[in-house]
Amino acid sequence: MQSYLMVKGVLLDVSGVLLDGDTVLPGAAQCIVSLESAGLPVRLVTNTTRQSKRQLAQHLRSHGIEVEMHRLFAPAAAACAWLKKNGYAPHLLVHPDLEEDFAECSTSGPCAVVVGDAAQAFGYDSLNAAFRKLQKGAPFLALARNRAFKDHDGLLSLDAGAFVEALEYAAGTKAILFGKPSRDFFTAAVESMGCHPHDVAMVGDDVESDVAGALRAGIGAGILVRTGKYRAGDERQVEPRPTAIVASIEEATQLILRMSANGD
Template sequence: MAQTVLLDVSGVLYQGSTVIPGAIDALSKLRSAGWQVRCVTNSTRQPKRRIVGKLQDMGFSLRPEEVFTPVAAALAWLDRTGHSPHLLVHPALEEEFRDCKTGGPPAVVVGDAGQAFTYENMNRAFRLLNGGAPLLALANNRIFLNDDGELSLDAGSFVKALTFASGAEPRLCGKPDPEFFRAAAASAGCPPQQAAMIGDDAESDVAGALAAGLAAGYLVRTGKYRDGDETRYNPAPTALAADVLEAVEGILERNGA
């Protein structure tokens, strides 16, 4: 029986500055049933403190330790290997790396840099990679739903460009890396086979979670979801739900809660 639910954030709990209807109620239902909640996001345009603050300001009862971003995995790798980060990230995210060691061999760290994805910045990163620097991808998503309601290129497109040019294979720090899902579940004292995932990205959220060994993966028809996404990637979703509230109700019913 699943005991913990992992949830994507943007497109599942909120879109832009608007809470998705039923999302706050969905988290309340999980907690009332005795389930643990972990939010797992590949968002790299702002530091974790802002993500947590936004969720709390919107009315979600979440603690910082219940929110997982790829930065923690990247920082741990940098500390373990002694590399110094060469950042190709959004300026708002740079504060997360201010305590990193300097003077070590460079590692290129790529997030959703937005307007910072200039030719000059991409070429500077390429030259480091071409010289042997490792490549850390905070996320590898193809697209995201922007605040204007339209799909936009996500960090994965730029990671692919750097990989194509340099031949460097990225070390993925966020979804769909299996260890990202497992670490989030483990933080709740839950093995992956007793956890479920709810997301709007059939590839990164749902197929990634199922490949990591989670018991179930629910795809919601909010956020970046587009008709037919449930048939495009393997493993296929356990179920398709209208929104996070319907997904939570399905999980609880499926597990007799």
């Protein structure tokens, strides 16, 4: 890491950093406690869209990772705020478990197409229905555009990005992105800690959305962990390159603690 950087706040990805499917990764339950005990505010920033925010918080707590709702940043809340501000009702192409996060959105008026990782709900009929609304001029809201995620069988599976790009191509439009690597998404999490982006470290397993995305958004340090979806050589596929590459959240935590203590 750059010697002039003194970390004052931390952003953590969830899937692949704290949890590997239904398994808590070593050191994950303690990392938030250690960081906050050192005076560092922590926010969890996730592109997970197969669970509601409530379900995700419960899932983390069931694995001994205590998190208050205000410390958890997920794309659905930002999309809901946009819908309310601009007077749109959502046409949802999302996982059924995520629908509760849109329960308070308007059901009348012009619609905007909202796409997340819909899993088995992705099919020709559902994609074509979204396409037809986009053709008629509906705004396109993408909750994430990750290429892949590590599935329960340990292999990579298609994430929402492939479907977002397919709809963009077919409809000749561009989606508004609400999850990582959106600058606005990172900025909202940083501002909630009262920090300057340059004084914050981001820890993730996705070199593109988590790490390079954070660095492009002005985050001071992007730390790549070799867990979750990480594959050897990922760090050479993007610019800017990771600030540091470590084996696990345990090593990332120790590195950040050293950075907060003396800026080394």
